[in-house]
Amino acid sequence: EVQLVESGGDLVQPGGSLRLSCAASGFTFNDYAMHWVRQAPGKGLEYVSAISSDGGITQYANSVKGRFTISRDTSKNTLYLQMGSLRADDMAVYYCARDGCISGSCYGWFDTWGQGTLVTVSS
Amino acid sequence: DIVMTQSPDSLAVSLGERATINCKSSQSVLYSSNNKNYLAWYQQKPGQPPKLLIYWASTREFGVPDRFSGSGSETDFTLTISSLQAEDVAVYYCQQYYSRPPYTFGQGTKLEIK
Numbered sequence: 080e081v082q083l084v085e086s087g088g089d090l091v092q093p094g095g096s097l098r099l100s101c102a103a104s105g106f107t108f109n110d111y112a113m114h115w116v117r118q119a120p121g122k123g124l125e126y127v128s129a130i131s132s133d134g135g136i137t138q139y140a141n142s143v144k145g146r147f148t149i150s151r152d153t154s155k156n157t158l159y160l161q162m163g164s165l166r167a168d169d170m171a172v173y174y175c176a177r178d179g180c181i182s183g184s185c186y187g188w189f190d191t192w193g194q195g196t197l198v199t200v201s202s
Numbered sequence: 203d204i205v206m207t208q209s210p211d212s213l214a215v216s217l218g219e220r221a222t223i224n225c226k227s228s229q230s231v232l233y234s235s236n237n238k239n240y241l242a243w244y245q246q247k248p249g250q251p252p253k254l255l256i257y258w259a260s261t262r263e264f265g266v267p268d269r270f271s272g273s274g275s276e277t278d279f280t281l282t283i284s285s286l287q288a289e290d291v292a293v294y295y296c297q298q299y300y301s302r303p304p305y306t307f308g309q310g311t312k313l314e315i316k
Contacts, residue, residue, distance in 0.1 A: 187299025
């Protein structure tokens with residue numbers, strides 16, 4: 080079964096840091112680009128970041144650029160999001176998602192989502 | 203960035219009736235080289251992550267009931283539920299994947315039972 084399990088969400092003070100993890104199983108992790116998407120309480124979906132299948136290309140929403148870093152560890156089948164300089168508007172459920180791929184090409188829809196991990200930013 | 207705008211923001215439909223949700227992109231998401239629209243639809247039920255329903259604007263994901271259909275091209279798209287079931291109550295989002303990341307979502311449409 081294809082599965083993504085996020086962890087690492089916590090209560091953090093403004094200006095603080097946090098690292099989220101997403102453990103992947105049931106598929107060949109190396110073959111897929113991966114993404115982070117967040118959802119503030121009661122709000123819609125906001126795209127956060129992407130990383131290519133080999134980790135060589137990373138991209139970010141303007142709202143997190145320079146503060147967040149996406150990475151992946153192939154040996155652990157795990158995706159990460161290092162978050163710094165956290166602000167109140169970063170408070171959200173963070174989902175990791177797998178890119179939609181067909182015959183080895185990945186296109187950018189998200190065919191598998193984790194259950195999410197909650198990040199609370201408050202003093 | 204490409205801006206995605208959905209309408210309406212909320213919708214109430216009777217069981218068994220048709221539900222229609224619209225999504226408009228600020229620029230075309232039709233890729234001329236393969237004639238595909240880079241547009242996906244998701245369903246999110248309360249307390250759950252989003253679920254992929256449709257990609258390429260009209261291709262149903264495996265296991266999605268055939269009462270869900272997607273249509274449209276370039277900048278105007280529609281998600282249709284042909285006969286609303288109680289389990290379809292959810293928020294629906296469109297998403298473009300035409301431009302390189304960051305991708306963008308519509309603001310969501312809340313679907314309820316009338």
